[in-house]
Amino acid sequence: AGSKLILTPELCIPGYGLLDHFQELDTFTHSWEVLAEIISSPDAQDIIIDLGLPIRHNDVPHNGRVLALNGKILAIRPKIDLCNDGNYREMRYFTPWTRYRVDSYTLPHEIQELTGQTEVPIGDIIFQTLDATFASELCEELWTPDSPHIQYSLNGAEIILNSSGSHHELRKLDTRINLITNASKSGGVYMYSNQKGCDGDRLYYDGCSLIAINGQMVAQGSQFSLRDVEVITSTVDLDDIWSARQSRSRGMQAMKAHDFTRVKIDFAMTVKTRSNPKLRIAEAIKPRYHKPEEEIALGPACWLWDYLRRSTAAGYFVPLSGGIDSCATATIVFSMCRLVIAAIKEGDEQVIKDATRLCSGDDVSKMSAQDFCGRVFNTAFMGMKEQSSKETRGRAEQLANAIGAQHIDCNIDEVFNAVKNLVSNTLDFTPRFKVHGGEPGENIALQNFQSRSRMILSYAFAQLLPTSKGRGGLLVLGSDADHNQLAWRWCLPRC
Numbered sequence: 001a002g003s004k005l006i007l008t009p010e011l012c013i014p015g016y017g018l019l020d021h022f023q024e025l026d027t028f029t030h031s032w033e034v035l036a037e038i039i040s041s042p043d044a045q046d047i048i049i050d051l052g053l054p055i056r057h058n059d060v061p062h063n064g065r066v067l068a069l070n071g072k073i074l075a076i077r078p079k080i081d082l083c084n085d086g087n088y089r090e091m092r093y094f095t096p097w098t099r100y101r102v103d104s105y106t107l108p109h110e111i112q113e114l115t116g117q118t119e120v121p122i123g124d125i126i127f128q129t130l131d132a133t134f135a136s137e138l139c140e141e142l143w144t145p146d147s148p149h150i151q152y153s154l155n156g157a158e159i160i161l162n163s164s165g166s167h168h169e170l171r172k173l174d175t176r177i178n179l180i181t182n183a184s185k186s187g188g189v190y191m192y193s194n195q196k197g198c199d200g201d202r203l204y205y206d207g208c209s210l211i212a213i214n215g216q217m218v219a220q221g222s223q224f225s226l227r228d229v230e231v232i233t234s235t236v237d238l239d240d241i242w243s244a245r246q247s248r249s250r251g252m253q254a255m256k257a258h259d260f261t262r263v264k265i266d267f268a269m270t271v272k273t274r275s276n277p278k279l280r281i282a283e284a285i286k287p288r289y290h291k292p293e294e295e296i297a298l299g300p301a302c303w304l305w306d307y308l309r310r311s312t313a314a315g316y317f318v319p320l321s322g323g324i325d326s327c328a329t330a331t332i333v334f335s336m337c338r339l340v341i342a343a344i345k346e347g348d349e350q351v352i353k354d355a356t357r358l359c360s361g362d363d364v365s366k367m368s369a370q371d372f373c374g375r376v377f378n379t380a381f382m383g384m385k386e387q388s389s390k391e392t393r394g395r396a397e398q399l400a401n402a403i404g405a406q407h408i409d410c411n412i413d414e415v416f417n418a419v420k421n422l423v424s425n426t427l428d429f430t431p432r433f434k435v436h437g438g439e440p441g442e443n444i445a446l447q448n449f450q451s452r453s454r455m456i457l458s459y460a461f462a463q464l465l466p467t468s469k470g471r472g473g474l475l476v477l478g479s480d481a482d483h484n485q486l487a488w489r490w491c492l493p494r495c
Helices: 019-023 025-039 109-115 148-154 172-184 239-244 248-255 292-311 324-345 349-358 369-376 390-403 413-427 440-467
Strands: 005-007 048-057 060-069 072-078 102-106 119-123 125-128 133-138 159-164 189-194 210-213 216-220 261-264 315-319 377-383 406-411 474-479 484-487
Touching (some): 005 159, 025 048, 025 060, 025 109, 048 072, 048 102, 048 159, 060 133, 072 125, 133 148, 148 159, 148 248, 159 172, 172 189, 172 210, 172 216, 292 315, 292 324, 292 349, 292 474, 315 324, 315 369, 315 440, 324 349, 324 369, 324 377, 324 390, 324 474, 349 369, 369 377, 377 390, 413 440
Parallel strands (some): 005 048, 072 119, 125 261, 133 159, 159 189, 315 377, 315 474, 377 406
Antiparallel strands (some): 048 060, 102 119, 125 133, 189 210, 210 216
16 A cells, blocks of 8 residues: 555554463563564565564563564664553553663564664654654553653654554543544644454454544544454645644743654655655544444454354353343344354455354355354253243243244253252251242252252253264353353353
């Protein structure tokens, strides 16, 4: 596309959600090996590349960005403000860099041999090409009150790069777009690249990379899709930034701004329009937002697909009670199936490959969402002859039929009575439900006999339903009022 600058997500080389693997030296070593492959590739020449990987400097681990051009390392920008609240625990693995500090970094031996360089700058740096100036900030730094981009902008940086590992939360995109447009409203380009998909952790990163100039959006990626890689591009006029920075109050603040070390790059980022008549400057667009109901249906569905295809399991299993929680979980699985079929119709080769494997090599191009759901989703109503109502049993079956899931209906009285009799004979005491005069402790115990029996049977069905058809096991999805859980064999990470 003729681009001069490419930005990738936070820690894009090893993946953001490695957790305690960031405490292993191999993670650092192999990340540099991958970086070497990238910067030496013929496809990665004549373009400035901003890559994310963990960095060790003086035996201190940092969350870092390495910027490279034509097989050479320009500099390293470590993360200054680490995210350490909510779902994030970056300070467990990394140490924040001190603002405005710049050191010299000794490159790994393999990189020295590849690039012919021994040392490069590391720290809080501004990059200056022949015709433009840019700086890099990382994810959380955009969300802090005194974001680095403020000082970068006052020092003349026209382009701010933000590599992010931001997970999906309901309506979080609204906040991101507000922060990004505000960061560029006083003049400048803001490029935002966010991780996309599930990288093995319990979070879904919702992508939606963005490019804004002077407070207006000019490019926006999709928030919920099954594509492994999505690239957005934009052509902007840097002269428009100068026009937007003519406020005298901004000029006075710029005169007082903190000085930065500058890395000068013998490289031109701009192209004269007269030398390329087909060049078109990007026009402002309106940000695209999903409705809350769409976010609820699409976000978890994308996570489920990514987890399923990477696990190499045969599909999902849900114990369907007919209540709102398990029905909602089943509906989200069907939402995943709809996304898969939509991606197949769009010709997504990776989705077609993964879906074909899950369907035992059958042609998936002519399948409906219900057809695909029947191949990857099993449900079961595990009731009691006396306690379970016809309504809940019927609702479970109706929903399963509507979405195309493979459904079984069984009663667990035999298992329940076996556990109850074992306890009664051992204790010489017969527990009773509260409605039959039992104490609260007896009532809870009997309810647990039912729920735990269903849990054991869920694992059994998940393992044996596909095995009886010569396929691998299923991932078990459970639900309660607080959260959904995913279980693979005996491992229970939250979903």
